[in-house]
Amino acid sequence: MTENDKASSRPTVAEHVSSAAIAVEHLVKVYKQTLAVDDISFSLPRGSITGLLGGNGAGKTTTIAMIMGLVLPTSGRVEVLGHRMPEESAAVLGRMNFESPYVDMPMRLTVRQNLTIFGKLYAVNHLADRIAKLADDLDLSDFIDRANGKLSAGQKTRVALAKALINQPELLLLDEPTASLDPDTADWVRGHLERYRRDNNATILLASHNMLEVERLCDRVIIMKRGRIEDDDTPEAIMARYNRTTLEEVFLDVARGRVNGAKEAAR
Amino acid sequence: MTELSLHRGISIHRIGAMILRYWYLLLSSWPRLLELLYWPALQVITWGFIQYYIAQNASFFARAGGTLIGAVILWDILFRGQLGFSISFLEEMWARNLGNLMMSPLKPIEFLLSLTVMSLIRLAIGIVPMTLLALFLFHFNVYALGLPLIAFFCNLIFTSWSVGIFVSGLVLRHGLGAESIVWTLMFAIMPLACIYYPVSVLPVWLQYVAWALPPTYVFEGMRALLSENSFRIDLMLEALAINAVLLVASFWAFLALLRSAKKHGSLLSAGE
Numbered sequence: 157m158t159e160n161d162k163a164s165s166r167p168t169v170a171e172h173v174s175s176a177a178i179a180v181e182h183l184v185k186v187y188k189q190t191l192a193v194d195d196i197s198f199s200l201p202r203g204s205i206t207g208l209l210g211g212n213g214a215g216k217t218t219t220i221a222m223i224m225g226l227v228l229p230t231s232g233r234v235e236v237l238g239h240r241m242p243e244e245s246a247a248v249l250g251r252m253n254f255e256s257p258y259v260d261m262p263m264r265l266t267v268r269q270n271l272t273i274f275g276k277l278y279a280v281n282h283l284a285d286r287i288a289k290l291a292d293d294l295d296l297s298d299f300i301d302r303a304n305g306k307l308s309a310g311q312k313t314r315v316a317l318a319k320a321l322i323n324q325p326e327l328l329l330l331d332e333p334t335a336s337l338d339p340d341t342a343d344w345v346r347g348h349l350e351r352y353r354r355d356n357n358a359t360i361l362l363a364s365h366n367m368l369e370v371e372r373l374c375d376r377v378i379i380m381k382r383g384r385i386e387d388d389d390t391p392e393a394i395m396a397r398y399n400r401t402t403l404e405e406v407f408l409d410v411a412r413g414r415v416n417g418a419k420e421a422a423r
Numbered sequence: 424m425t426e427l428s429l430h431r432g433i434s435i436h437r438i439g440a441m442i443l444r445y446w447y448l449l450l451s452s453w454p455r456l457l458e459l460l461y462w463p464a465l466q467v468i469t470w471g472f473i474q475y476y477i478a479q480n481a482s483f484f485a486r487a488g489g490t491l492i493g494a495v496i497l498w499d500i501l502f503r504g505q506l507g508f509s510i511s512f513l514e515e516m517w518a519r520n521l522g523n524l525m526m527s528p529l530k531p532i533e534f535l536l537s538l539t540v541m542s543l544i545r546l547a548i549g550i551v552p553m554t555l556l557a558l559f560l561f562h563f564n565v566y567a568l569g570l571p572l573i574a575f576f577c578n579l580i581f582t583s584w585s586v587g588i589f590v591s592g593l594v595l596r597h598g599l600g601a602e603s604i605v606w607t608l609m610f611a612i613m614p615l616a617c618i619y620y621p622v623s624v625l626p627v628w629l630q631y632v633a634w635a636l637p638p639t640y641v642f643e644g645m646r647a648l649l650s651e652n653s654f655r656i657d658l659m660l661e662a663l664a665i666n667a668v669l670l671v672a673s674f675w676a677f678l679a680l681l682r683s684a685k686k687h688g689s690l691l692s693a694g695e
Contacts, residue, residue, distance in 0.1 A: 187688060221691055224526050228685045242685070246432070250528040258691055259522035262514075264451040265444070273447075276440030277527040303451070319523070 176235070177202045177327050177359035178223055183232035185218050185383075192218045194383035195232070200376075202326070205353055205360040207370035207391075209403070210380035211411045216363040217258070219380070220329050223361070224254060237327060248327075250278055255320040256331040260312075263305030267296055267315050270304060271322060278323035290318040294348065310341040317345060321352065328352075330362045334369060342366070346373055367403040377403065379410055386410050433536075437529050441537030442544075445511050449545070459545055463499050463553035470495040471561040490649050492563045494618045496554060497575055497645060500546065501616075501638055502609050504583030505590075507545030508538045509605040512591040516599055525690060531681060535674070538591070539584050546580070571648055574659040575641045578666055582637045585669035586612075592673075592680035596689055618642050637662035637669070 176199040185193040193215045200206050208216045221227040223234055225242035234241040237248045261270045268287065275283040291297045294314045299307060304315060313334070320328060333349070334342035346369060353360055364370055370377060371391050379387040379394070387394055387410070391403055398406045408414075449456060474491040515521045524534065557563045565572065590608055593601045615629070616638035622630050633639045640662035644655045684690050 185688075192688075217691065218688065221688065226522065226525055226685060226690045227688045228682070246528065246530070249526065252526075254526055256522065258519070260519040261523070262444070262448070262518040262520050264518075265447050269444075269447045273440050273444045274523070274527065276443070277437055277524075277529055279434075279436060279528070 175202070175238075176200055177204070177237060178361060179233075179235040180219070180223070181233045183219070183222060183234060184230045185215075185222060185227065186230045191383050193222070193229075196380070196383075196385050198378055198385065198388060200359055200361060202359050203353070203357040204376060205349075205362065205374045207374035207377045208361060208363040208380065209365075209367075209370060209377055209407060210386075211407075213382075214380040215383040216380055217256075217331060220254075220256075220331055220361065220363055224252075224329060225249075250323060251325060252327040252329065253278075253320045253323055253325040254329040254331070255316045255333055256329075257335055258331070261304045261315055261319060264303055266303055267300045267307075267318075270315070271318060274319050275322050280323055286322065290321060294318050294321075310337050313337055313341070313345065317348070324356060326356075326358055328358055328360045330360065330364075332364055333362065334364070334366060342369070349373060367407055371403050379406070381410055433530065433533055434528075437533045438537045438540070441529065441534065442540050445514070445537070445541045446544075448511075448514060456548070459549040460552055463503065463549040464556055466495055466499060467492065467553045467557050468560065471557060471563070474563075475561060490646060491619065492557055492561055493565060493568075493645055493649060494642060496550070496557060496565050497579060497641060498613075498616075498618050499550060499553065500576060501579040501583050503549050504542050504546050504580045505587045505609050506605075507542035508584055508587030509590055509594075510545070511538050511541040512587070513594065513599075513602065513605060516594060516602075521595075522690060531678060532674075535588060535591075535677070538587065542584065542587065543580070568645075568648060571644065571654045571659075574654075574656075575645060578637050578641050578659060578662040581663075581666035581670060583609075585666065585673040588670075588673040588677050592677035595677075596680040596684045596687075598689060612636060612638065615639065616642060621646060635665065637665045640665075 178198075178200040180199070181197050183193055183196050184191075196215075196219065208219065210216050218227060222229050223236060223241065225245045228242065236245075237251055239245070239247045241248070265273070271287045271290065272283065275286060280286050287300075291300050294317060296311075296314060296318060299311055304312065307315065317333065320330070328349075330349075334345050337345065349360060350373060352358060360373075362370070362373065374391060377387070377389065377391050377394055378385055387397070387406075389397070394406055395401060395403060398409055400406045400409065471492050477491065515524060554565045557565060568575070586608060590601075590605050593604055615625075615633045616636050617625070617633055618638070622633050622639060622643060625633055640658040644658045644662075647653050647655050647658075
């Protein structure tokens with residue numbers, strides 16, 4: 157193979173963007189006087205798990221909401237599974253799903269009723285089998301015919317995860333998926349997410365305040381602060397750069413403005 | 424949900440899924456089901472006795488028997504049609520489920536169509552027993568109006584959907600802080616729609632406003648039918664034309680408010 161052949165077989169920038177699960181370019185969101193997201197760009201390859209970290213108000217939720225099409229960007233571009241959001245959202249909404257503390261599953265409906273409705277909305281084939289499989293995988297069988305409002309926090313989280321997985325999404329957006337869960341249930345949810353990514357080559361973008369969770373699950377971490385990307389690398393590389401042994405310490409360095417000092421110490 | 428794709432690929436299955444959701448919801452709470460029957464029944468009983476009393480003392484009401492009770496039933500079609508639409512929408516806000524729906528392949532037009540079907544179902548649950556009460560207690564058979572009743576019903580339900588779509592858009596944009604509009608906006612129309620009195624009672628300048636509202640044509644038409652036994656098809660056609668404009672305008676407003684909600688991030692904090 158000649159150098160020219162190699163060059164021609166290498167993906168162009170445009171091809172790279174279109175093959176990415178998520179491509180964000182110069183994304184900006186301004187709410188009245190508040191700059192929530194300030195010119196961020198990143199691209200997530202298919203099959204990856206990426207953690208989006210940052211303190212409260214860092215812009216994580218707004219970024220995820222713009223990726224989902226729930227919030228319109230002030231400027232910039234979002235592509236999901238090769239389609240521009242929100243203009244072409246009809247082409248991708250059936251191939252993605254999400255879980256967020258900002259939404260609930262309807263409380264008065266049973267778990268089975270909720271999953272049936274969302275399964276129909278996502279046009280899931282063999283829906284009864286799919287619900288049975290999710291009930292088995294996520295251990296929902298004991299309460300599948302109970303109203304969602306009568307479940308414990310851990311059970312509700314598993315139901316929300318079942319809803320997020322009902323259409324076997326290629327792209328899963330998770331905002332604090334294990335918040336308010338006991339360590340055992342949280343660990344169990346993480347294990348399930350790992351298996352789901354592995355079995356389906358799914359892409360997962362995860363916003364979390366749980367640094368252990370991010371270290372365990374993510375191949376890459378994007379740290380945000382005041383709407384900007386403060387750092388973007390593998391967890392190991394980021395910890396090495398800050399001369400820290402845990403992401404929690406890195407998070408505190410970033411949150412408390414000790415970034416330069418930590419980086420210099422590492423050098 | 425994307426507003427740009429609303430004109431193509433409407434899915435009956437997704438509409439069916441939403442109707443199923445509201446049906447489950449309706450059956451999950453017997454007090455709410457009872458409430459659908461309770462208020463219309465109370466209305467018809469109260470106004471039935473008023474009609475009965477006035478008819479003994481006023482020549483017009485004696486001649487046009489059932490005018491008041493007929494007006495009450497038609498008003499309830501208008502009011503409860505809108506409530507049936509809007510309450511199903513509010514259920515999504517109360518349940519914090521709107522984000523789930525917006526992120527699903529459900530399109531705005533499909534969402535709104537499912538709400539219109541639910542408005543008919545909820546209306547039927549409340550209105551059919553109401554009309555039967557009117558028949559058995561006060562000997563007023565609204566179904567005896569025949570074909571004109573269909574024209575009255577269609578025009579009223581179309582107006583109720585227009586109002587429902589518009590106020591749902593307002594709640595979408597401004598959150599549950601705007602919920603009171605859902606319950607009260609129809610009452611702003613009430614004096615101008617001339618439910619219990621003819622349009623000629625209004626000052627001349629206000630009559631122009633009244634004639635811009637489709638329900639005014641319906642109530643005038645009902646009075647003409649009951650007192651003069653004449654069906655004013657011209658009034659029904661004019662109401663239908665205004666309704667067509669209102670439906671298109673309300674849908675456009677809903678999309679604009681949805682877009683504004685996305686611009687301002689209101690969908691993320693769809694509470695108060």
